[in-house]
Amino acid sequence: MAQPRVERRVGSRTLSLSNLDKVLWPRDGYTKGDLIDYYESVAQDALPYLAKRPLTLQRYPDGIDKETFFEKHLPRGTPEWIDRVTLPTPGGRRSDTTFIVCNDAPTLVWLANMASIVLHIWTSRMPALDEPDFVIFDLDPGERCTLKTLATVALQFRELLQSIGLKPLVKTTGGFGLHAIVPLAAGYSYDTAKIFAEIVARRAATELGELTTLQRTIAKRPQDAVYLDWVQVGQGKTIVAPYTLRARDGAPVSTPLHWAEIEAFSRRRTSAAPADEFAKFNIATTRKRLAREGDLWGPKYWKKQRLEPALAKAKRLW
Amino acid sequence: MAHAIWSGSINFGLVTIPVKLFTAVKTDELSFNMLHAKDEGRIKYERICSIEDKPVPWDEIVKGYEYEKGQYVILNDDDFKKVNPEATQSVDILEFVELDKINPMYFDKPYYLEPTKQGRHAYALLRETLAHTNRVAIARVVIRTKEYIAAVKPIEEALVLELMHWASEIVGADSIDVPDRAKLPEQELKMARMLVDTMSVDEFEPEKFTNKYHDELLTMIEARAAGKELPKPKKAPTRAKVVNLMDVLAQSLEESKKRRAGTNGRATTKRRKKTAA
Numbered sequence: 001m002a003q004p005r006v007e008r009r010v011g012s013r014t015l016s017l018s019n020l021d022k023v024l025w026p027r028d029g030y031t032k033g034d035l036i037d038y039y040e041s042v043a044q045d046a047l048p049y050l051a052k053r054p055l056t057l058q059r060y061p062d063g064i065d066k067e068t069f070f071e072k073h074l075p076r077g078t079p080e081w082i083d084r085v086t087l088p089t090p091g092g093r094r095s096d097t098t099f100i101v102c103n104d105a106p107t108l109v110w111l112a113n114m115a116s117i118v119l120h121i122w123t124s125r126m127p128a129l130d131e132p133d134f135v136i137f138d139l140d141p142g143e144r145c146t147l148k149t150l151a152t153v154a155l156q157f158r159e160l161l162q163s164i165g166l167k168p169l170v171k172t173t174g175g176f177g178l179h180a181i182v183p184l185a186a187g188y189s190y191d192t193a194k195i196f197a198e199i200v201a202r203r204a205a206t207e208l209g210e211l212t213t214l215q216r217t218i219a220k221r222p223q224d225a226v227y228l229d230w231v232q233v234g235q236g237k238t239i240v241a242p243y244t245l246r247a248r249d250g251a252p253v254s255t256p257l258h259w260a261e262i263e264a265f266s267r268r269r270t271s272a273a274p275a276d277e278f279a280k281f282n283i284a285t286t287r288k289r290l291a292r293e294g295d296l297w298g299p300k301y302w303k304k305q306r307l308e309p310a311l312a313k314a315k316r317l318w
Numbered sequence: 319m320a321h322a323i324w325s326g327s328i329n330f331g332l333v334t335i336p337v338k339l340f341t342a343v344k345t346d347e348l349s350f351n352m353l354h355a356k357d358e359g360r361i362k363y364e365r366i367c368s369i370e371d372k373p374v375p376w377d378e379i380v381k382g383y384e385y386e387k388g389q390y391v392i393l394n395d396d397d398f399k400k401v402n403p404e405a406t407q408s409v410d411i412l413e414f415v416e417l418d419k420i421n422p423m424y425f426d427k428p429y430y431l432e433p434t435k436q437g438r439h440a441y442a443l444l445r446e447t448l449a450h451t452n453r454v455a456i457a458r459v460v461i462r463t464k465e466y467i468a469a470v471k472p473i474e475e476a477l478v479l480e481l482m483h484w485a486s487e488i489v490g491a492d493s494i495d496v497p498d499r500a501k502l503p504e505q506e507l508k509m510a511r512m513l514v515d516t517m518s519v520d521e522f523e524p525e526k527f528t529n530k531y532h533d534e535l536l537t538m539i540e541a542r543a544a545g546k547e548l549p550k551p552k553k554a555p556t557r558a559k560v561v562n563l564m565d566v567l568a569q570s571l572e573e574s575k576k577r578r579a580g581t582n583g584r585a586t587t588k589r590r591k592k593t594a595a
Contacts, residue, residue: 076321086349088539096349127358130543189577190544192570199563235544308571315564 010040013081013106017113024063024115025251030283036112038245038283043105045295046243050108052125054085054099056238057111058118064247074098075114082107085126101126117247120238124190129235132193133184133304136239137168137201138229140177142213145224147274151265153211153226154178158259160204164313166305169297170262172278174246174254177226178262179239185304190235196307197230203318204228242297243286248275251283256296324461326407328431328444328470328477335437335444337409339461340430342478346532348539402463409470409479414453417471424482425469431477445472 005016020033039046057071074084083101102108102119111119123132139157141150154170157180161168168180184193205214205228212228215221232239240246244254255278265277281289294300322338329335352361367374382390409431433441448454448471455470459479469480 086351088348088536088543095344095346127353187574187577189570189574192567192574195563195567195570199567202563307567311564311567311571318564 008109010106010109011104015106015109015113017109022063024060024117025249026063026065027249028251030251032113032115034251034283035115035117035245036109038251038286039108039112040105041287042243042290043108045290045298046241047102047105047108048295049242049297050102050119050121052101052103053121054087054129055102055111056120057100057114057116058120058247059114059116060247061115064117064249068247070120071116072097072099074100079110082110087129117245119241119244121241122236122238123233124235128186130190131184131186131188132190132233133186134181135184135193135197136232137180137197138173138177138227138232138239139180140227140229141274142221142223142225142227145226145274146270147265147272147277148268148270149211149224150178150226150274151262151268153208153228154180154262155259155266156208156211157204157228158262160207161200163317164310166310167303169256169301170259171242171254171256171297172252172281173240174244174252174278174281175248176273176275176278178274179254183302183304185306188307190233192307194230194233196310197233199314199318201228201230203314242295245283248279250279252279253281253283253286255281255286255289258293258296322432323429324407325434326409327437328409328411328457330411330455333440333444335440336434337431337437337441337477338434339479340432342428342430346529348532348535407460409457409459409468411455411457411470413456414448414451415456416452417454420454420469421488423488426481426483428478428480431470431479441477444470445475445477448472448477 005018006020008015008017017033017036020031020036022032023029024032024035058068059071060066060068074082078084078100083103084098085101086096086098089095089097100107100111102111122129123134123136124130125133137157139150139154158168158170161180161182166182168182170181171179173179201214205212210222211225213221213225214228216229216231221227240254242254242256246252246254322340324339325337326339327334327336353359354361364373365376365379366372380392380394382392384390431441444455457468457470457479459466459468459481467482467484469482471478471480
């Protein structure tokens with residue numbers, strides 16, 4: 001069973017990798033070696049969203065069908081060169097939590113070698129961990145919600161934000177839904193961001209009517225609508241980072257999209273499920289997509305925005 | 319309970335009990351990082367040679383014992399290996415003694431011992447025997463490459479391995495100046511005893527005593543981390559009545575602006591630059 005360890009040079013480090021042939025996505029045959037190769041090849045585009053943020057790992061040592069665990073605290077035996085940050089555990093008074101901070105490619109490869117399939121990040125960066133650098137809205141489609149409906153809601157949601165002068169970005173979650181974000185200028189507290197998110201979500205729910213719901217209890221949500229979740233704003237709350245793989249069949253990737261792509265989805269005639277379409281952004285296609293499109297959340301698109309003018313407009317319009 | 323920190327066996331006579339060692343006490347102490355006040359950069363340490371006044375790489379560093387002022391004996395890795403005890407991974411029981419025959423000052427740090435599946439029976443046997451005879455086992459323990467003396471005691475359902483100090487580490491009370499055991503007036507003794515009686519409790523309840531300093535520090539840190547300023551006791555309720563979310567947001571924006579302009583704000587430096595320009 002014991003397989004030889006393989007040494008690989010990544011940046012300035014030589015890493016010892018193990019069990020590269022172990023299959024993690026059993027129905028697709030993707031192995032831990034594929035996982036490592038993927039993260040190494042997208043490091044340049046993935047790292048800007050991981051750097052300086054406390055990280056929570058979701059590890060699948062025996063593949064996506066087997067046990068998974070969330071790891072917030074630095075795993076035992078973490079090499080000394082891995083960056084880390086020690087923070088008081090939110091809510092807990094007992095001890096601190098030391099988070100991994102992935103600032104470079106060797107760290108990313110090391111994480112992949114530990115079968116960390118999903119990487120969850122904070123929405124704030126060091127040293128200003130109390131100031132979110134973006135507000136996130138989770139557009140989560142119900143079980144019978146079609147891709148067309150989800151895309152339509154996403155576009156209307158974008159219009160709503162544009163009407164108060166904000167320019168959101170969008171990505172797939174890698175699962176069923178979409179993440180829409182508004183990059184923020186420095187200096188806003190989580191409290192501020194949260195109230196802002198609530199105002200927008202409530203307005204969206206009234207304006208978009210039956211297509212959206214703010215109902216948090218899954219059973220009570222209309223199954224063909226999009227659940228608009230704004231409560232993921234808060235210190236210590238995490239989201240799936242851009243270019244993170246998911247532990248689902250097909251090894252989908254949480255992928256930043258052009259709004260034009262969402263427009264194309266909204267014109268679809270079929271009743272395709274969102275997840276089926278989003279699964280086309282996966283471990284095998286992402287490298288090519290990045291080479292073609294570049295990082296759609298990159299500096300060219302990532303515009304830090306101020307909330308004061310948005311509020312002034314909202315007060316007049318809403 | 320999390321990970322075992324050590325696994326090995328308790329040995330006495332012909333009996334071997336496979337066990338794992340777990341932390342039994344942890345410290346509440348908060349750890350702080352040293353930062354550069356200006357930009358919150360982490361402070362790094364450098365190893366500087368006092369003669370060359372230059373940083374020294376690890377492979378040029380050796381360990382020296384100062385046996386006389388300025389005079390060192392250099393020891394290398396091999397020297398340390400020569401005297402390291404064999405990593406036996408065992409708790410070797412040497413003798414048994416009644417618990418109150420041990421000066422409590424000798425006890426240093428307790429760990430829990432957990433038996434593996436095969437060791438459960440022998441573990442229970444040792445625990446019951448120690449409890450019934452009111453004795454503890456004195457053992458020699460090797461953890462990693464260090465050797466310790468330790469006591470194995472039954473505490474509730476568990477066996478606890480308590481690391482002990484060596485006799486040479488205990489400072490005798492004769493090193494301080496204390497009054498002799500002279501005869502004290504009966505009346506005073508009676509008074510003192512009465513006072514003690516009135517202040518006595520039946521059980522020691524450690525939960526009654528909390529680490530106030532630690533808790534207050536933590537409350538302060540949590541408040542700062544959440545972006546709130548601390549000593550603003552009960553101003554909030556009146557504001558919370560504001561129903562219109564837009565007003566709340568306006569207020570929140572106003573507050574973060576103040577926070578930024580104030581002395582505690584993170585963006586202070588940026589602001590200052592602006593006004594200076």
